[in-house]
Amino acid sequence: MPAHQRSAALAPFVATLSPYELGPGSAGVHRGLPSSTMSITIPETDSLEIAWLGRPGSRKRFRAVVAGLHLDAAELRQEGGTRGVWLTLSPLGAGALLGIPASALSGHVADLADVAPAMAYLPEQLAACRSWPQRRALVEGALIAGRARHEENTGGQELRATLAALSGSTRVQEAARLLGCSRRHLSGTVRTVLGVTPKEYQRLLRFEAARGGLVAAARAGTASLAAVAAASGFADQAHLTREWRAMAGCTPTEWLRAEGLAARGPSGRGGASR
Incomplete structure (x- = not known):
């Protein structure tokens, strides 16, 4: 199936499908933010260690991981290689491609091999791919096969x-x-x-809107928390900052700085106020 046909067939179910790079060196660390989608992270080599922030003893290691909708942040650490493929599934995609409701993993993570045994081969085969088009085709092919197995769960x-x-x-x-x-x-x-409850789902949507607004504003060199807060549905800048502290474990400015976005902009002088 040509690439454009695969992408079109998966469009209602897959929100994001992209390569990732956690950082230079042999170990990469990333803060996983609260999300209204399910995510699948597949390292090309070695495994992935995940710990929920604020949950002592939650650190676990996975060869590839599926995460449900969550209102808390997590720390992702990958040793021995920091690249892989990351995708997010809409609530529709959870049933259509994995054969489970999104609620099955809400607030939790599980190994991909346990959730979708037919996809257990993906990490090893991804490591053998030589280019991103090859890796994308491999993952899309696995998802298309999953859709065929779980057609009755597409719901709609x-x-x-x-x-x-x-x-x-x-x-x-x-x-x-x-x-x-x-x-x-x-x-x-x-x-x-x-x-999650309807109110919690709306909270996640508001958080994600703010995250997108922060990134867009920082890249344009016009980042203003007050403007992002208003555009994302928060009462004010203080409300936005409180929610980020509660859900992400840091302020918006701290997150932008950690992501290398706080000083970006057309002139290189852009920034974000706290």
Whole structure:
């Protein structure tokens, strides 16, 4: 199947599919931020160590890892090689490609081989690929095969409508009204499918909007937390900073600095205020 056909077939289910580089040297560390999607991280070599920030004793090692929706940050450490492939799945993609509801891994991580045994070969075969197009084709082929195995789990209209209503509303009650159901019914549906409450899902969406806004503003050299907060649905800059401390374990400015974005901009003098 040509690349464009594979991508089109996966478009409703895969939000992101890209290579990653954790940093120079033999060990790379990355802060995994809260997310409204499921993610799959596949190192090219060695394994990946993950620890939830603020959860003592949570450090575990995985050959490749699947993470559910989560409201906490995690530390990802990869020894012996710092490259790999990272992809995120929409809630629809969890059932369509992996055969499980997103709620099955909410707030947790698991080895890819345990969640999708048919994909257990991916780390070794990725290491043998010589280029990104080859690696992308390998992963997309595995996902297409997963879709064929779990076609009955694609689900669709009701979940799409539910997520759209929550994304387009700032209040859960308003989303329930748009869907023509009670708030209690909406809460039950979202918990069953996503493993989080509707309010928590909206919190994740707001956080992700702020993350995207921070990156875009920093790269343009116009980063302003007040402007990002307003555009992302936060009450004010202080609200944004409190949420980032609670969910990411750092301030937005600290995160931008760690990502190497705090000083970027057209003139090289851009920055972000705390």
